[in-house]
Amino acid sequence: MATQAGHAETHGHSIRLYLLVWGWLFVLSACSYLVDYFHLTGLLRWSLILLFMIVKAGLIVGIFMHMAWERLALIYAILVPPAALLVFVAIMTFEASYTLLTRLAFFGGT
Amino acid sequence: MTGLTLRSSRPPEADPGRWRRLSDDWSAERQTFRGASWRKAMMWIFLLSDTFVFGCFLLAYMTVRMSTTVPWPNPSEVFALEIGGRQLPLILIAIMTFVLISSSGTMAMAVAFGYRRDRTRTALLMLATAILGATFVGMQAFEWTKLIHEGVRPWGNPWGADQFGSTFFMITGFHGTHVSIGVIVLLVIARKVWRGDFDHGQRGFFTSQPGRYENVEIAGLYWHFVDLVWVFIFALFYLW
Numbered sequence: 001m002a003t004q005a006g007h008a009e010t011h012g013h014s015i016r017l018y019l020l021v022w023g024w025l026f027v028l029s030a031c032s033y034l035v036d037y038f039h040l041t042g043l044l045r046w047s048l049i050l051l052f053m054i055v056k057a058g059l060i061v062g063i064f065m066h067m068a069w070e071r072l073a074l075i076y077a078i079l080v081p082p083a084a085l086l087v088f089v090a091i092m093t094f095e096a097s098y099t100l101l102t103r104l105a106f107f108g109g110t
Numbered sequence: 111m112t113g114l115t116l117r118s119s120r121p122p123e124a125d126p127g128r129w130r131r132l133s134d135d136w137s138a139e140r141q142t143f144r145g146a147s148w149r150k151a152m153m154w155i156f157l158l159s160d161t162f163v164f165g166c167f168l169l170a171y172m173t174v175r176m177s178t179t180v181p182w183p184n185p186s187e188v189f190a191l192e193i194g195g196r197q198l199p200l201i202l203i204a205i206m207t208f209v210l211i212s213s214s215g216t217m218a219m220a221v222a223f224g225y226r227r228d229r230t231r232t233a234l235l236m237l238a239t240a241i242l243g244a245t246f247v248g249m250q251a252f253e254w255t256k257l258i259h260e261g262v263r264p265w266g267n268p269w270g271a272d273q274f275g276s277t278f279f280m281i282t283g284f285h286g287t288h289v290s291i292g293v294i295v296l297l298v299i300a301r302k303v304w305r306g307d308f309d310h311g312q313r314g315f316f317t318s319q320p321g322r323y324e325n326v327e328i329a330g331l332y333w334h335f336v337d338l339v340w341v342f343i344f345a346l347f348y349l350w
Contacts, residue, residue, distance in 0.1 A: 015219055018215060018219050018222065019215070021215075022212070022214075022215035022218075025211045025215075026208065026211060029204070029207050029208060029211060029344075032349060033200065033204045033207075036186050036199055036200055036349050037199060037200075039186075046350065049345050049349045049350065052345070053341055053342060053344075053345035053346075057338055057341050057342070060214065060338045060341065061334075061338065063218075064217070064218045064330075064334045064337075065330075065331055065334045066327070070145055070146060071128075071131060071135060071144060071145040071146075072128050072131060072132040072135075073132055073135035073136055073142055073144070073145075074145065074146055074154065076132065077155075077158075078154050078157070078158050081158060081162075082161050082165065085161075085169070088165070088166075089169060089172065092172060093172075093176065095173065096172070096173045096176035097177075099173075100176065100177045100178075103179050104179060107179070
């Protein structure tokens with residue numbers, strides 16, 4: 001149990017670091033809100049949305065969830081499998097385009 | 111308990127490098143996740159499975175939104191609120207986002223104070239987290255009520271594609287359920303911290319195992335995950 005208690009302290013998880021990350025998450029959320037507020041559209045809009053989303057997710061997983069201090073064995077076991085979702089996204093993109101195409105062809109866009 | 115003895119038997123060898131350690135951890139015929147306790151590793155694996163649940167919901171949403179021929183309702187207008195005579199787009203969702211992020215911040219600090227064995231601060235910060243979480247759920251209930259009054263149903267809505275309602279209720283409903291469960295877990299653990307269960311090795315009512323301050327971190331993992339999912343929902347459902 002002593003090793004358990006010592007585990008986090010050796011990494012020096014300071015309150016300052018958490019406050020800093022908290023501040024950044026606020027700033028990034030405000031930025032993504034402003035994307036909507038200023039009605040940005042097209043490629044700029046969704047590249048910004050995705051960028052802010054990924055940076056925020058990285059901060060939460062890395063710092064708040066302490067992933068940055070875990071061993072690679074755990075990091076890869078948790079972070080690699082969700083990559084399968086990206087493959088799934090690619091598959092469903094094809095599928096959805098095909099569905100849309102057939103709907104337009106057979107139902108005349110209604 | 112076996113995990114504990116195995117883990118602490120790590121010799122103080124020289125650092126062999128991260129990649130070498132990765133292959134050692136996976137190929138050695140013993141516990142793979144050496145740095146993490148059994149409880150923590152299992153929480154991570156549960157969160158991984160939950161990632162797939164939410165991943166599939168968001169994928170389903172993407173698929174129906176891409177394949178419908180009817181225009182998708184504009185979330186910026188649907189979720190707008192009138193405050194002080196001004197129409198503010200997505201303002202409630204933005205406030206909900208800030209509330210949830212703040213709860214993650216207080217949770218992270220609760221974990222840090224937990225490992226310093228600062229009983230009072232840990233319990234109070236966890237309580238603050240739970241209150242922020244409950245605020246979030248309350249605002250979500252308000253949002254649902256408003257939309258239901260405006261005629262949004264899982265099978266239709268006044269502004270466009272019918273699939274909007276079903277995906278909205280499905281995704282935010284599942285997320286709200288996760289937040290609610292998280293609030294309950296936080297309150298249970300906060301009470302244990304407050305009573306000093308983790309200092310005296312008090313056995314839990316459910317597992318009959320003595321808890322440790324690591325339980326605070328594990329509850330925190332779940333809580334941060336809930337926040338993490340919201341980051342994706344906010345970006346992909348509300349802003350897209």
